[in-house]
Amino acid sequence: MKSAGTSKKKKAKGKKGAASVASARRWIASLTKGAVGSKSAVGGILDCPHYTRPAKFREWPIPQELMSGNHEEIRQWRRRAALAKTLRNRPELLKRATLTDEEAIWLEELHAENGK
Numbered sequence: 698m699k700s701a702g703t704s705k706k707k708k709a710k711g712k713k714g715a716a717s718v719a720s721a722r723r724w725i726a727s728l729t730k731g732a733v734g735s736k737s738a739v740g741g742i743l744d745c746p747h748y749t750r751p752a753k754f755r756e757w758p759i760p761q762e763l764m765s766g767n768h769e770e771i772r773q774w775r776r777r778a779a780l781a782k783t784l785r786n787r788p789e790l791l792k793r794a795t796l797t798d799e800e801a802i803w804l805e806e807l808h809a810e811n812g813k
Contacts, residue, residue, distance in 0.1 A: 715752060741794035745778040777803045784811070 762774035
């Protein structure tokens with residue numbers, strides 16, 4: 698005969714449920730345009746692509762500007778790549794983005810390259 702209170706059954710503390718709710722909220726946010734956390738945005742535009750080692754992966758080389766060590770070239774490449782990504786994936790963000798004169802010129806060049 699078992700005595701009361703000696704049960705080895707553990708009580709659920711809700712950790713799995715809380716994790717499920719948090720995961721569902723992130724998933725919903727990723728589907729909602731303009732939601733926080735839906736895409737990585739810097740200065741009103743999407744973030745640039747990120748690279749790591751090796752210098753060539755699946756025949757995709759790292760851009761030479763990123764390998765140069767010149768911080769100004771790297772900065773320019775990142776911002777131009779971010780503009781190109783935003784133009785390709787979320788062009789409506791560019792209407793509200795605050796761009797420098799240099800970035801406005803890059804955007805015009807990107808439009809011309811894409812035939813828009």
